Amino acid sequence: xxxxxxxxxxxxxxxxxxxxxxxxxxxxxxxxxxxxxxxxxxxxxxxxxxxxxxxxxxxxxxxxxxxxxxxxxxxxxxxxxxxxxxxxxxxxxxxxxxxxxxxxxxxxxxxxxxxxxxxxxxxxxxxxxxxxxxxxxxxxxxxxxxxxxxxxxxxxxxxxxxxxxxxxxxxxxxxxxxxxxxxxxxxxxxxxxxxxxx
Amino acid sequence: xxxxxxxxxxxxxxxxxxxxxxxxxxxxxxxxxxxxxxxxxxxxxxxxxxxxxxxxxxxxxxxxxxxxxxxxxxxxxxxxxxxxxxxxxxxxxxxxxxxxxxxxxxxxxxxxxxxxxxxxxxxxxxxxxxxxxxxxxxxxxxxxxxxxxxxxxxxxxxxxxxxxxxxxxxxxxxxxxxxxxxxxxxxxxxxxxxxxxxxxxxxxxxxxxxxxxxxxxxxxxxxxxxxxxxxxxxxxxxxxxxxxxxxxxxxxxxxxxxxxx
Numbered sequence: 179x180x181x182x183x184x185x186x187x188x189x190x191x192x193x194x195x196x197x198x199x200x201x202x203x204x205x206x207x208x209x210x211x212x213x214x215x216x217x218x219x220x221x222x223x224x225x226x227x228x229x230x231x232x233x234x235x236x237x238x239x240x241x242x243x244x245x246x247x248x249x250x251x252x253x254x255x256x257x258x259x260x261x262x263x264x265x266x267x268x269x270x271x272x273x274x275x276x277x278x279x280x281x282x283x284x285x286x287x288x289x290x291x292x293x294x295x296x297x298x299x300x301x302x303x304x305x306x307x308x309x310x311x312x313x314x315x316x317x318x319x320x321x322x323x324x325x326x327x328x329x330x331x332x333x334x335x336x337x338x339x340x341x342x343x344x345x346x347x348x349x350x351x352x353x354x355x356x357x358x359x360x361x362x363x364x365x366x367x368x369x370x371x372x373x374x375x376x
Numbered sequence: 377x378x379x380x381x382x383x384x385x386x387x388x389x390x391x392x393x394x395x396x397x398x399x400x401x402x403x404x405x406x407x408x409x410x411x412x413x414x415x416x417x418x419x420x421x422x423x424x425x426x427x428x429x430x431x432x433x434x435x436x437x438x439x440x441x442x443x444x445x446x447x448x449x450x451x452x453x454x455x456x457x458x459x460x461x462x463x464x465x466x467x468x469x470x471x472x473x474x475x476x477x478x479x480x481x482x483x484x485x486x487x488x489x490x491x492x493x494x495x496x497x498x499x500x501x502x503x504x505x506x507x508x509x510x511x512x513x514x515x516x517x518x519x520x521x522x523x524x525x526x527x528x529x530x531x532x533x534x535x536x537x538x539x540x541x542x543x544x545x546x547x548x549x550x551x552x553x554x555x556x557x558x559x560x561x562x563x564x565x566x567x568x569x570x571x572x573x574x575x576x577x578x579x580x581x582x583x584x585x586x587x588x589x590x591x592x593x594x595x596x597x598x599x600x601x602x603x604x605x606x607x608x609x610x611x612x613x614x615x616x617x618x619x620x621x622x623x624x625x626x627x628x629x630x631x632x633x634x635x636x637x
Contacts, residue, residue, distance in 0.1 A: 226530045245530045251523045255545045264541055265531040316531060 185234035207353040209363035212373035242318035250305035283315035419593035443501020451509025459517035500569035516550030
């Protein structure tokens, strides 16, 4: 599903990744770990196509990617429900199916009652959950998760971890997860890749 | 009650300044230099009785509004282009700076030589408004949230959706601010162009003629007409923008946006 072969990347003069190689098979869940600034988010951005490697080859066979960014990245002028709907197709014939997807995703993250609220009316944790709901409603064969539980309390974190694990196993989703928490890595991922600091 | 209070406050402020004007004209005691508000009102009422007043006002309104429209469309188009083509922005920056710094009178005289008096007011309005619209929208384009743009790319939002959900709402405060700011400037420049170019049947020409014949109250009456028209158009734009932002789901809820920041 995803192969990084001797990939290097630098922000100007600052080398972040050098000769990074790893492979993720279809349905595999991998946790990327390492010190702050070692390039974990850069790897996700490369996979998402937001950055291009300076050197090396990256092959991604995913047809649809969902990305939960480190920050919630919600449109401030849209409600929670509209934010989730924003990443779904506008086709009229899919309207009912999309409404159902949004409702299911909001229920899953515990935001069913906050569907009509604007981002400014949400707490940090609720915003994170809204961005998770957006990814869940969008679906896809590859999920990129950048510290998705960082703003959540322990109970919500445990509940959401269990839900996501179930969702990923059911849908055979490939997952690339960035986390600092060993607990998240062991719960959600089947393999860990440790990034070196340069 | 709130509306009444606001109206009363505006009325009191207006009353204060009209009183200052009346006292000043009484102290000067030379109506040719500074006519009293009463004399100006009489002159305005005299003008209002003539059909020429309405055709003159309409022609000046047309000149200025056409200039604003062309400048808004041109400025928006240029801002779209410069936000994507950096070199074009670099090329345009000095041109806009020169336009902003050049005295309006110089442009008017040049335009008079190049295109004749009829089109000068519209051209001058365009020259004054276009840099304001372009500058505002250029900043607006640069301030579009990069995180949200990346989100749109990752989730493969089609262009129409990006425009509707991201670009238009992000630009709307800059656009409305540009149009509101430039309305007053447009009237100032447009009427100045009419005074110098003297195209037939315009407010500027009437002011110019009043100056030639030292009809100061008439000059004040036409100036008052320009001020009222400018305020009216600005209020109209504010009303339209407020209405649009209230109706559109996709416009920044300002309080929400600030709270989020």
